[in-house]
Amino acid sequence: MARWQPGTRERLQAVSLRLFAEQGFERTTVAEIAAAAEVTERTFFRHFADKREVLFAGQEDFVAMFLDPVRTAPADTPTIELVSRALEGTAAFFPDERRAWSRRRQPIIDSEPSLRERELGKLATLTVRIGEALRERGVEEPGATLAAETAVTVFHLSFQQWIAPDEDRSLQAIARERLDALTALVTPSQNGRTGRS
Amino acid sequence: MARWQPGTRERLQAVSLRLFAEQGFERTTVAEIAAAAEVTERTFFRHFADKREVLFAGQEDFVAMFLDPVRTAPADTPTIELVSRALEGTAAFFPDERRAWSRRRQPIIDSEPSLRERELGKLATLTVRIGEALRERGVEEPGATLAAETAVTVFHLSFQQWIAPDEDRSLQAIARERLDALTALVTPSQNGRTGRS
Numbered sequence: 001m002a003r004w005q006p007g008t009r010e011r012l013q014a015v016s017l018r019l020f021a022e023q024g025f026e027r028t029t030v031a032e033i034a035a036a037a038e039v040t041e042r043t044f045f046r047h048f049a050d051k052r053e054v055l056f057a058g059q060e061d062f063v064a065m066f067l068d069p070v071r072t073a074p075a076d077t078p079t080i081e082l083v084s085r086a087l088e089g090t091a092a093f094f095p096d097e098r099r100a101w102s103r104r105r106q107p108i109i110d111s112e113p114s115l116r117e118r119e120l121g122k123l124a125t126l127t128v129r130i131g132e133a134l135r136e137r138g139v140e141e142p143g144a145t146l147a148a149e150t151a152v153t154v155f156h157l158s159f160q161q162w163i164a165p166d167e168d169r170s171l172q173a174i175a176r177e178r179l180d181a182l183t184a185l186v187t188p189s190q191n192g193r194t195g196r197s
Numbered sequence: 198m199a200r201w202q203p204g205t206r207e208r209l210q211a212v213s214l215r216l217f218a219e220q221g222f223e224r225t226t227v228a229e230i231a232a233a234a235e236v237t238e239r240t241f242f243r244h245f246a247d248k249r250e251v252l253f254a255g256q257e258d259f260v261a262m263f264l265d266p267v268r269t270a271p272a273d274t275p276t277i278e279l280v281s282r283a284l285e286g287t288a289a290f291f292p293d294e295r296r297a298w299s300r301r302r303q304p305i306i307d308s309e310p311s312l313r314e315r316e317l318g319k320l321a322t323l324t325v326r327i328g329e330a331l332r333e334r335g336v337e338e339p340g341a342t343l344a345a346e347t348a349v350t351v352f353h354l355s356f357q358q359w360i361a362p363d364e365d366r367s368l369q370a371i372a373r374e375r376l377d378a379l380t381a382l383v384t385p386s387q388n389g390r391t392g393r394s
Contacts, residue, residue, distance in 0.1 A: 080383050117314060142354065142378050149350045150382070157342060181339050183383045185347070186277050 009047045011037045016054040017101070020108045025051070025115060055105060055115065058093075059122060063129050065093040066151065070133045079139050083151045084179060086130065090155060091172040094162065103163045127152045154178045206244045208234050213251040214298070217305045222248070222312060252302060252312065255290075256319060260326050262290040263348065267330045276336050280348045281376060283327065287352060288369035291359065300360045324349045351375045 015037040019028045030051055034044045048054050069085035077085075094102065109115045131148035139147065158175040161167055167174070212234040216225045227248055231238045245251050266282035274282075291299065306312045328345035336344065355372040358364055364371070 083382075113314070117310065120317060142358075142375055143382055145354060146351075146375060146379050147382055149354065150347075150379070153346045153350060154343075157339065157346065161339075178339055178343060182343050182347070185280075185340055185344055186380045187384050 008037070008039060008043065012039070012044060012047055013054055013057075013101070016051065017104050017108065020055075021104065025108055025112045052115070052118065055108065056118060056122065059125075062093055062122070063126055065089045066126060066130055066155075067133045070130065070137070073137075075137075079134065079143060079147050080183075082134065082137070082139075083147050083154075084176075086151050087154060087158070087175040087179060088172060090158075090175060091170060094159070094171045096170060099163065102159075106163055123152055123156060126155075150182065154182060205234070205236060205240065209236070209241060209244055210251055210254075210298075213248065214301050214305065217252075218301065222305055222309045249312070249315065252305065253315060253319065256322075259290055259319070260323055262286045263323060263327055263352075264330045267327065267334065270334075272334075276331065276340060276344050277380075279331065279334070279336075280344050280351075281373075283348050284351060284355070284372040284376060285369060287355075287372060288367060291356070291368045293367060296360065299356075303360055320349055320353060323352075347379065351379060 012033060016028070016033050019033055019036060028051065030041055030044050033051065033054075034041045037044075048057065066086040066089055069089045070082045073082055073085055109119050127145075127148045130151055131145050134144040134147055135141070154175060158171060158178050161174050161178075162169075162171045209230060213225070213230050216230060216233060225248065227238055227241050230248065230251075231241045234241075245254065263283040263286055266286045267279045270279055270282055306316050324342075324345045327348055328342050331341040331344055332338070351372060355368060355375050358371050358375075359366075359368045
């Protein structure tokens, strides 16, 4: 067996997801995953710290996807525009090619309380980090925390829709629609306006 | 020992909270709670299904507090006004007299993963129920779910502030401030407006 080869990581991920789905996350061992992927356990552990990490790899990249557009925005960018930029950044992390993986991953997360808790923890961490990034830009409380919560809520709802069975729009398009819906929600008085500022 | 007397429920709650804080939630038994409250275990179980229920009693009242103002609002009430009414309803469930209890309860919840999960589950259920109530009133998706998420987010952030050490404003006042901050957040263009509609 080759000790390192291109595609090993992806194969380990694909095999893990299949085994988790077939026999349950808890009942699947790293030994089984390695065997099914035709690598040694040692090779598995060069790619992932444990079987859970197969499902949660890339957390830092995921957070960076939200934070980079916030950090690099011009100084006078309104807070809601920072939220919008953060959400636009999701397109880079969740391109359409990734949707099949995300669709198969979700039922595994949902089936196991410890994985659900980890997933919620991931979103909670994201909320904290976005709040920090906004405060670093001078956004004051409670606005910074509200904006961070709003960004993560819109992301989460959009992501759920993105992996829904018949959905084919991009995550970016769905997130934009959700953010527009939120804006419409909290500004009902605009219904009676001409729209001119 | 009296088998039933006024104040027993409140005494069981106070004693439970003290024991949970002193010796941990998991390590505290119903027998200890009953003994410290000077009632039989049988009496404990007439008030609470188990020791966890001491911390989560009143879930249905809690949900009703949000839903009743939504259900009883006039037919043409804007969605954001329904959210605002739901939040106003919190004043009834969390009066200032309750703040000391809530302040002591929170570290116990935070200390125990299973309690944290139950607490998050409570908020998730609340979100689902508010979404249902909004859809029953004809609010369409994704607005209904976004409004429900917004209501629960604003409630949760306001509640955290309400139990913060130096806070003395009412939950109602804090929630109103947070909802106003959210409105300001998503309508930045109003900065350049005269405010006339």
